[in-house]
Amino acid sequence: MAAGFLSMAHPAITLSGIAGNVISFLVFLAPVTTFVQVVRKKTTGGFSAVPYVVALFSSTLWILYALLKGNSRPLLTINGFGCGVELAYVVAYLLYAPRKARLRALAYFLALDVAAFAIVAAVALLGVAPEHRVKFLGSVCLAFSMAVFVAPLSIIFKVIKTKSVEFMPISLSFCLVLSAVAWFCYGYFTKDPYVMYPNVGGFFFSCVQMGLYFYYRRPSNAAVLPTTADGATGGGAVQAQVIELPPHAVAILSVSNIPILGMHKIEVMAAPEQQDAKAADIVDKAAPAPEAVEIAGTV
Known part of the structure; x- marks a missing residue:
């Protein structure tokens, strides 16, 4: 089943696609305050460019998938926006990072967003039969999305070890839960397993993060x-x-x-x-x- 972005022929698809776009829009904009401080201080401090490079790669993969599949405007619109925003973050990082961090970030960008994307696109367009391209690229997107959703395990282990939620913003975890629900519904209604299944993992790990936040945020008995x-x-x-x-x-x-x-x-x-x-x-x-x-x- 396919559907346009604002087609009310299938209202469930339309509403879930709009909800996914709105929530993902907020998720993509979450690091804006961080980069405002980067521009003001003219330094990136000690944080890494890897999350932004990875998010850019993910957006470009989903854009290519949506183009090959056809009639997937919600995926195109939000990932087009995300691609532009993440590219802006990467450029800002490269401008204000110390020399070593800048060279490392540039290497990540060239390896993942340029070389890896070019290889995936070449294989999908030149090495796979047309009738199997969507399945191939969808499988790549699914595997990569699951890897991204599993990435917060390092933060989860850190929270359990330190009993501190300092590095786990609850607002972002909550938005990720809503985003996973919206895109799962979109994948379910469009019968697209490559959109649906990764968001099961996303929902689970985001709920785990929220549970840990509320468990470890309890105030101390000493003041x-x-x-x-x-x-x-x-x-x-x-x-x-x-x-x-x-x-x-x-x-x-x-x-x-x-x-x-x-x-x-x-x-x-x-x-x-x-x-x-x-x-x-x-x-x-x-x-x-x-x-x-x-x-x-x-x-």
Whole structure:
């Protein structure tokens, strides 16, 4: 079954294609803020060009597949846009990266986006019979897409090892889940297994990332707040003090009216001398029953 982009003869195909385009549009634009900082600072810092080179290669493969298959406007439009955006990212990287990183990125670009794409295109157009070209190129796209979806396993293992979600943006994972659902539906309704099956893996790994994010993002039971230095240590010394709070107590900072819930222990770092009396009052007033405790902070 084939369908044009805005043909309402098959509304399920049209709607899933539009949804896939809109969500993928947001995914492609996700690194814009990163490259705005790159242009402002005129350096790429320490991040790699590999994700952008790989995404560019993927877009060019899907464009070639859509052209050979025919009547696949949703695939053409979003991958045409993605090809332009990823190429812009690669060019920006090459302009602002340090010399070694620039040469490495250029080597990746020439090897994957130029040489590998040329080989795949040549084999598909010259080495495969016309009736098998779509199947051949679809298989290449499927295999490459699955490899891309499996790539986040390294980040998943890192999150489990470090118990930190610093390198796993939840907004991007959520968009990837929606994108996988939309393109799976598009592949299902158009009876295109090469679009449908990779997004099963994409949906699974994106859900795993989101689950890990919500599991490891739980706040710690310790909070750092300002208090005083012990007079015996000499006014300016910094000490740590632990204030035990009862379960389910509510700690309220005097400089804010936002309650901090679920904290059982507050680790307090030293501050000016005049706050000694207030810190002592807090310890004395801590009660075993759930209550609200005001903790005076410094501005």
